[in-house]
Amino acid sequence: MVWGAAVALVVMAFACLWRTNAGPTLEDRILAVNVVGTKALITLVLLASIGGHGFLIDAAIVYGLLNFIITIAATRLIETGRLRGGTTS
Amino acid sequence: MxxxxxxxxxxxxxxxxxxxxxxxxxxxxxxxxxxxxxxxxxxxxxxxxxxxxxxxxxxxxxxxxxxxxxxxxxxxxxxxxxxxxxxxxxxxxxxSETVLDELKDCYDRTSPQHGGPVMDRAGKIGAESRPRGDC
CATH class of the missing domain: 1.10.287 (Helix Hairpins)
Incomplete structure (x- = not known):
């Protein structure tokens, strides 16, 4: 059953990849990448609980962190046209 | 269990x-x-x-x-x-069938900055780009 859920989540992630291709706006693509990242995180947690591999939970933590940073950085880039809020450029 | x-x-x-x-x-x-x-x-x-x-x-x-x-x-x-x-x-x-957009009158989304807040180099939002009216 845990295997079934993991496979279903992978299928859902690939289905959401269609939205990254179809758009129609840039924000849609960012949202779809975020959703795919969340589904991959949950798949990692399920795989960890299947095999009893605790280290996959650490990988899931890093995945969630990267997912958040990617969303924030890409959104800031398209909203303000730059990544840095400092004094240069 | x-x-x-x-x-x-x-x-x-x-x-x-x-x-x-x-x-x-x-x-x-x-x-x-x-x-x-x-x-x-x-x-x-x-x-x-x-x-x-x-x-x-x-x-x-x-x-x-x-x-x-x-x-x-x-x-x-x-x-x-x-x-x-x-x-x-x-x-x-x-x-197209959205019935309510409460922010519609607050921002001019057709302006060159798309109605968004204009940031200066320090990342602060200038007073001229605050929302209009009662927003």
Whole structure:
């Protein structure tokens, strides 16, 4: 059953990849990448609980962190046209 | 007993993740898709993470699974807010049958800055780009 859920989540992630291709706006693509990242995180947690591999939970933590940073950085880039809020450029 | 509870949680969580994936695929505009992806997606993730925390025998790993859930609970609304804000300023079109847009008179979404706040070099928002009127 845990295997079934993991496979279903992978299928859902690939289905959401269609939205990254179809758009129609840039924000849609960012949202779809975020959703795919969340589904991959949950798949990692399920795989960890299947095999009893605790280290996959650490990988899931890093995945969630990267997912958040990617969303924030890409959104800031398209909203303000730059990544840095400092004094240069 | 524990495994039955974890199984039910996993089934419920996978169902909510399915709802969020269907919403991302099928709903008509970006903001509705964000509605599906953030709420249903976070709830499904939370249920599956609690199930995984139950299934793990070791306390340390279970605590890490709960930590992932807390992190997701903190970051998903922030990411959704930032994305929705950027999309609204950038003039992403609402669904044609939208009945209420309370921010419609606040920002000029056709201006060169797309109605969004103009930032200076320090990243501060200038007074000239505050929302108009009573907003």
């Amino acid at each position: 524990l495994e039955i509870a974890a199984g039910l949680l996993i089934i419920a969580g996978a169902f909510f993740m399915l709802v969020s994936a269907l919403g991302v695929l099928r709903l008509p505009d970006l903001f509705m898709r964000m509605h599906a992806a953030t709420k249903a997606g976070t709830l499904g993730a939370a249920l599956v993470l609690f199930a995984a925390a139950l299934l793990f025998g070791q306390l340390a790993v279970s605590i890490k699974a709960v930590a992932v859930f807390l992190f997701l609970l903190l970051t998903a609304p922030v990411a959704a807010h930032v994305l929705g804000r950027a999309a609204y300023y950038a003039g992403v079109e609402l669904w």
